[in-house]
Amino acid sequence: MSKMKDMAMTIEDLRSAAAAINDVADWLTQQFSGNADEPKEQPKKKPELKLEDVRAVLADMSRKGHTAEIRALLQKYGAAKLSGVDPANYKALLKDVEGLDHA
Known part of the structure; x- marks a missing residue:
């Protein structure tokens, strides 16, 4: 590990x-x-968001064709991968990702 x-x-x-x-x-x-x-x-x-929960949402959005946008959002939060995102930012990240489906 x-x-x-x-x-x-x-x-x-x-x-x-x-x-x-x-x-x-x-x-x-x-x-x-x-x-x-x-x-x-x-x-x-409210239950704390866990890495696995956020990963599931991002994977679903990636399958819907938003992979490039997700990578850009991860960079916005200072990470190349989801594991590099501060857990304090999970809620904001998910809110940004939800906006992709409505854009």
């Missing part, structure tokens, strides 16, 4: 761990705030 891929997986693991710790902290706060009998509605979190 390449060093960049290892680093990307480590970063993803750290983000998942941070989210889990945050969830536990919220639960503990709710349990010990004196209002444990009144369940609070927590906002529903």
Whole structure:
């Protein structure tokens, strides 16, 4: 496995761990705030986009004939390949890719 891929997986693991710790902290706060009998509605979190999810969308658009446009969008986000795109940019990338189908 390449060093960049290892680093990307480590970063993803750290983000998942941070989210889990945050969830536990919220639960503990709710349990010990004196209002444990009144369940609070927590906002529903959107699932994080994963590389595989984005890859599936890009592959579908590529099959529809948008390969050149996808390469240009990847370059816009500073990468030659999807694995080089910062996961923080996945949502914006997908929004740009959706625009290709309507162009």
